Amino acid sequence: MNRITTYASYLALTVVISCSPAPEKIIMTVNGPISTSEMGTSLVHEHLLVDFIGADSTGYHRWVRDTVAERVMPYLKEIQQFKVSTLFECTPAFVGRDPLLLKLLSDKTGLNLVTNTGYYGAHGNKFIPEEFYNLSAEELSEIWVNEFMHGIEGSGIKPGFIKIAVDGTDRLSQEHLKIITAAALTHQQTGMVIASHTGPDKPAFAQIEVLQSHKIDPSAFIWVHAQRGSLEGNLKAARAGSWISLDNIDAGREPGTAFSMNWYASRILSIKEAGLLHRVLISHDAGWYSPGEEDGGNFRGFTTIFSELLPALLYLGFTQQEVDLLLIENPKKAYGLKKSS
Numbered sequence: 001m002n003r004i005t006t007y008a009s010y011l012a013l014t015v016v017i018s019c020s021p022a023p024e025k026i027i028m029t030v031n032g033p034i035s036t037s038e039m040g041t042s043l044v045h046e047h048l049l050v051d052f053i054g055a056d057s058t059g060y061h062r063w064v065r066d067t068v069a070e071r072v073m074p075y076l077k078e079i080q081q082f083k084v085s086t087l088f089e090c091t092p093a094f095v096g097r098d099p100l101l102l103k104l105l106s107d108k109t110g111l112n113l114v115t116n117t118g119y120y121g122a123h124g125n126k127f128i129p130e131e132f133y134n135l136s137a138e139e140l141s142e143i144w145v146n147e148f149m150h151g152i153e154g155s156g157i158k159p160g161f162i163k164i165a166v167d168g169t170d171r172l173s174q175e176h177l178k179i180i181t182a183a184a185l186t187h188q189q190t191g192m193v194i195a196s197h198t199g200p201d202k203p204a205f206a207q208i209e210v211l212q213s214h215k216i217d218p219s220a221f222i223w224v225h226a227q228r229g230s231l232e233g234n235l236k237a238a239r240a241g242s243w244i245s246l247d248n249i250d251a252g253r254e255p256g257t258a259f260s261m262n263w264y265a266s267r268i269l270s271i272k273e274a275g276l277l278h279r280v281l282i283s284h285d286a287g288w289y290s291p292g293e294e295d296g297g298n299f300r301g302f303t304t305i306f307s308e309l310l311p312a313l314l315y316l317g318f319t320q321q322e323v324d325l326l327l328i329e330n331p332k333k334a335y336g337l338k339k340s341s
């Protein structure tokens with residue numbers, strides 16, 4: 001190759017590099033990978049089934065998939081009327097995670113459903129399996145990475161994110177330190193984002209610190225139930241690059257009280273005014289079928305964001321583009337995985 005053609009190829013390469021769009025990202029649904037551009041309106045933290053009986057007693061014998069599917073289906077059809085295409089199901093293993101139920105419901109509705117890997121340490125480790133205590137963070141992470149590489153329990157269905165939970169105490173317990181460390185190691189190997197049921201400020205920053213000690217960017221961390229943290233804490237974490245997940249948006253709260261619709265709208269407005277709306281996720285944290293209760297117990301649907309919160313935000317001057325940021329663009333960025341994974 002002579003010098004001129006070399007230079008020509010250099011120029012051509014420069015053009016390709018400067019014109020190439022951001023690398024395409026995917027999410028891993030229960031039916032395999034899809035491009036984040038296909039996610040559409042997304043609900044990032046909901047539950048279809050939760051079994052609170054405890055890790056020592058839960059299992060697939062506790063419910064009948066077809067019965068659960070029949071009970072859950074109308075709520076999924078309902079969100080499709082609001083153009084929701086993707087729902088992240090946040091029930092972890094040993095709390096009622098059922099990938100095959102999600103696949104059944106995804107096949108029946110056409111919704112993209114995403115399940116998770118990880119353990120739920122909150123509530124004093126009631127939902128942690130016995131073998132956990134004998135495992136190192138590395139060994140724990142191997143279990144989770146294995147689910148990502150090969151699928152969950154031989155189903156071939158892969159998780160799309162890491163869901164963990166820690167107690168809302170000022171310091172992380174040894175067990176919860178192990179859980180966030182295992183999540184960090186799993187993130188490093190898989191790229192999956194870490195959604196951690198957290199609540200107050202102190203455990204949120206304690207977890208972000210653990211990630212930083214592993215040189216993991218704070219954007220790999222979703223502070224779940226950040227509404228239970230202070231506004232200042234939310235802003236600080238968002239500035240650092242973490243995701244602020246304001247969950248449990250519920251029409252049942254008295255106006256003017258904490259966690260009422262107006263409370264959520266004004267928290268989101270404050271974050272927007274600080275220039276950090278691009279770090280906010282919103283969800284109902286609703287549902288769900290409860291095994292052991294008659295007809296699966298009370299089921300809270302997933303539409304309050306559309307029927308109550310969005311009108312409140314629009315009243316406060318939010319634009320459609322800002323609403324789309326909350327429900328389409330931020331979920332893509334938070335949950336998107338590199339295509340190679």
Ligand SMILES: [Zn+2]
Pocket residue numbers: 045046047090285
């Ligand atoms: Zn939840």
